[in-house]
Amino acid sequence: MKVEFFKHGLGRDEKEKILECLDGIFLTTGSYVSEFETNFARYTGLDYAVGLTSCTAALHLSLLAMGIGSGDEVITTPMTFIATATAVIHTGAHPVFVDVEPHTGLIDPSKIEAAITPRTKAIIPVHLYGQMCDMKKIKAVADKHGLKIIEDAAHCIEGERDGIRPGQLGDSACFSFYATKNITCGEGGAVATRSEDLGRKVLMLRQHGMSSEAADRHKGNYRHWDMVECGWKYNMDNIRAALLLPQLEKIDSTWKKRADLWEKYVRVIEKIPGIRCPEIATNSKSALHLFTIWVDKDKRDHILRKLGENGVGATVNYRAIHLLSYFAQNYGFEPGAFPIAEHIGDSTISLPFYPGMSDSNLSYVADTLRKIVN
Numbered sequence: 001m002k003v004e005f006f007k008h009g010l011g012r013d014e015k016e017k018i019l020e021c022l023d024g025i026f027l028t029t030g031s032y033v034s035e036f037e038t039n040f041a042r043y044t045g046l047d048y049a050v051g052l053t054s055c056t057a058a059l060h061l062s063l064l065a066m067g068i069g070s071g072d073e074v075i076t077t078p079m080t081f082i083a084t085a086t087a088v089i090h091t092g093a094h095p096v097f098v099d100v101e102p103h104t105g106l107i108d109p110s111k112i113e114a115a116i117t118p119r120t121k122a123i124i125p126v127h128l129y130g131q132m133c134d135m136k137k138i139k140a141v142a143d144k145h146g147l148k149i150i151e152d153a154a155h156c157i158e159g160e161r162d163g164i165r166p167g168q169l170g171d172s173a174c175f176s177f178y179a180t181k182n183i184t185c186g187e188g189g190a191v192a193t194r195s196e197d198l199g200r201k202v203l204m205l206r207q208h209g210m211s212s213e214a215a216d217r218h219k220g221n222y223r224h225w226d227m228v229e230c231g232w233k234y235n236m237d238n239i240r241a242a243l244l245l246p247q248l249e250k251i252d253s254t255w256k257k258r259a260d261l262w263e264k265y266v267r268v269i270e271k272i273p274g275i276r277c278p279e280i281a282t283n284s285k286s287a288l289h290l291f292t293i294w295v296d297k298d299k300r301d302h303i304l305r306k307l308g309e310n311g312v313g314a315t316v317n318y319r320a321i322h323l324l325s326y327f328a329q330n331y332g333f334e335p336g337a338f339p340i341a342e343h344i345g346d347s348t349i350s351l352p353f354y355p356g357m358s359d360s361n362l363s364y365v366a367d368t369l370r371k372i373v374n
């Protein structure tokens with residue numbers, strides 16, 4: 001049997017919407033993007049959403065729109081995808097890492113304060129695997145030191161903790177619609193925020209810093225545009241928004257399918273000795289993006305290899321990023337710098353997990369894992 005790591009669930013609704021979009025004349029940023037932005041803002045409970053080409057772009061533009069750049073420091077976690085830190089580097093600022101909680105893999109709020117210097121401007125908490133960080137604690141530290149918060153919510157569209165959703169305490173939340181994310185258009189992202197000012201700045205920066213977008217110029221007669229900022233080319237197009245619109249309508253029922261699968265997974269995985277799952281905080285709803293297990297770190301690579309050999313599409317999200325060559329060489333990190341993140345990074349395996357995964361797929365993954373571990 002072969003069980004893919006991920007299979008998208010795009011079907012008739014998405015095809016129809018794409019065809020509808022192709023029947024129009026406007027392929028780039030236009031009415032489909034605006035509609036998606038309105039609906040996405042409503043779903044997140046935030047006031048503004050801006051459609052972009054990726055979550056990396058969302059992180060980058062959030063930082064730029066907050067005026068973060070050369071000489072500044074931004075605190076984040078080494079237990080994340082590299083984009084969280086490279087977005088900081090692209091502004092000219094330095095990423096400063098803080099270790100994570102051993103039971104969740106999320107940035108440890110009690111360790112943030114020690115990493116703050118006069119140059120610190122912002123914190124980027126990462127809502128890893130779909131679970132939100134403890135935003136109340138992080139917000140208290142940020143407020144005490146006058147820091148901005150940019151939430152990396154690439155995994156966490158549907159998440160909630162202590163009654164708070166991504167972006168509701170932070171200054172902005174950054175989402176990903178990459179190929180394996182909870183809703184996807186292949187490549188895409190968004191910034192969502194409560195701040196009109198920030199929303200407007202991101203909107204301008206996503207398209208070269210121009211004072212109008214193609215859709216504005218398409219309306220009525222030609223009007224001259226100005227370049228107001230030195231921006232980027234990060235605007236989401238209508239085709240991708242058309243793919244996302246039907247998925248957003250179904251996002252809660254899709255989450256429920258993953259939740260049912262999750263329960264079944266936990267029941268079988270719990271019985272396999274030596275395997276742990278990251279804890280989900282009480283009073284929280286995980287967006288259930290990845291099904292992650294933590295195994296003995298000396299056996300992890302062997303288990304991964306054997307899963308692959310037996311047709312199970314497993315992967316690693318993530319190895320602690322400070323020890324990847326670029327960060328180690330440019331920032332001088334050595335093993336032991338962030339021991340908890342390193343331990344998790346050496347122990348972690350993401351198993352196949354997507355709404356259309358069948359019971360027999362799940363049993364095959366669990367049986368294969370049990371045999372390998374035994």
Ligand SMILES: Cc1ncc(COP(=O)(O)O)c(C=O)c1O
Pocket residue numbers: 053054055056057080081083084126152154155175176177178188189
């Ligand atoms: C935690 C995290 N942050 C940021 C990103 C970047 O997202 P994108 O590929 O949409 O730029 C990812 C992508 O996997 C991610 O997992």
